[in-house]
Amino acid sequence: MTSPVRTWITGAAKKGLYYGGAFAVSRRLRPTHTAVILRYHSVCQDGVTSLAYIDPGLSIPVSAFEQQMRFLRERYTPVSLEAIVGAVADRRPLPPRAVAVTFDDGYRDNLEYAFGALKKHDIPGVFYITAGCVEHREPLWTSRLRYYFMATRQTSLSVDGAAAAPLDLRTPQSRHTSFARTIAAIKSAGKDKGGDMFREVETRLRVTDLGPLEDTMLTWAEVRALSEGGMTIGAHTLTHPNLPGMPPDEAAAEIGGSKTLIEQHVAAPVLHFAYPNGRGVSHFNEPVREMVRKAGFLSSVTSINGPVLMRDDPFTLKRLGIYRKHADLSRFALDIERTRFEAPPD
Numbered sequence: 001m002t003s004p005v006r007t008w009i010t011g012a013a014k015k016g017l018y019y020g021g022a023f024a025v026s027r028r029l030r031p032t033h034t035a036v037i038l039r040y041h042s043v044c045q046d047g048v049t050s051l052a053y054i055d056p057g058l059s060i061p062v063s064a065f066e067q068q069m070r071f072l073r074e075r076y077t078p079v080s081l082e083a084i085v086g087a088v089a090d091r092r093p094l095p096p097r098a099v100a101v102t103f104d105d106g107y108r109d110n111l112e113y114a115f116g117a118l119k120k121h122d123i124p125g126v127f128y129i130t131a132g133c134v135e136h137r138e139p140l141w142t143s144r145l146r147y148y149f150m151a152t153r154q155t156s157l158s159v160d161g162a163a164a165a166p167l168d169l170r171t172p173q174s175r176h177t178s179f180a181r182t183i184a185a186i187k188s189a190g191k192d193k194g195g196d197m198f199r200e201v202e203t204r205l206r207v208t209d210l211g212p213l214e215d216t217m218l219t220w221a222e223v224r225a226l227s228e229g230g231m232t233i234g235a236h237t238l239t240h241p242n243l244p245g246m247p248p249d250e251a252a253a254e255i256g257g258s259k260t261l262i263e264q265h266v267a268a269p270v271l272h273f274a275y276p277n278g279r280g281v282s283h284f285n286e287p288v289r290e291m292v293r294k295a296g297f298l299s300s301v302t303s304i305n306g307p308v309l310m311r312d313d314p315f316t317l318k319r320l321g322i323y324r325k326h327a328d329l330s331r332f333a334l335d336i337e338r339t340r341f342e343a344p345p346d
Contacts, residue, residue: 011071035098035308039319052212053143064327074212075122080124085299102126128274132238139213149179152205190245234272256295278303
């Protein structure tokens, strides 16, 4: 069976389950002591498919996001992260069909395009801010790396430790694949070696105009606007490093420093943390988890897909990653229910 035919059949099956009411039956029958935390990154204008600062696959069109929020309000129980963390910490039952909405990194589009839909549907959101990028008005290093690959005029790239053979940069797809391989290698290499690899890529790809990356992150005034609008502000480190690959004192400074810096600018305590990175690399471990706890946070979330159960550790909470493919509401509904099905029945 050809791939397009298989894709069509799979999509038709999902839509059949959605419109046929199977998901509604599932919501009634599945356990009530389970929550799903959704992990977003970016919401963009409809029709925008080429974003300089983020992989388009990580960005949801604003019309799809609006539809998703309406769906959550009508079919689930949107709750605050605080409600989920409190229930887990006290081993209390979670609200029936509980769902929480979170955003990582701190992109300006979160305020421009997501905030309004959250307010409209009375859904609390959590925004994990990369504090150093906000403070210094700088894009994430991951954004810079991706932009180098997309904007370079080079046709190939050799980087020590990234691949055995030169990376192909001749087509948009090969650039994306080469970027994915390189960023995974940098994240896994540790602070010093990873930093050397990043600088080598920066030098060899010869991209000097970073204008398209300007003002892609929130400002402190905008972070305060989210907080004053009823949203929870969490911490996502200072510079978005891979914490297990850092010296312990530097990792602790990234964690605690982000909390302190955000609290200096936002008139509210910062009690929730998100481990940066993920997606195929080890983005936290027990020493890092303990650093988060000692820094004064009440919870931390991961990039591991899965539900939240009453017995879970509040410092290693799983989330469901939401991507552009979830603009299809039947796919969005299916993956939420599939995540809930990962929990054993009551």
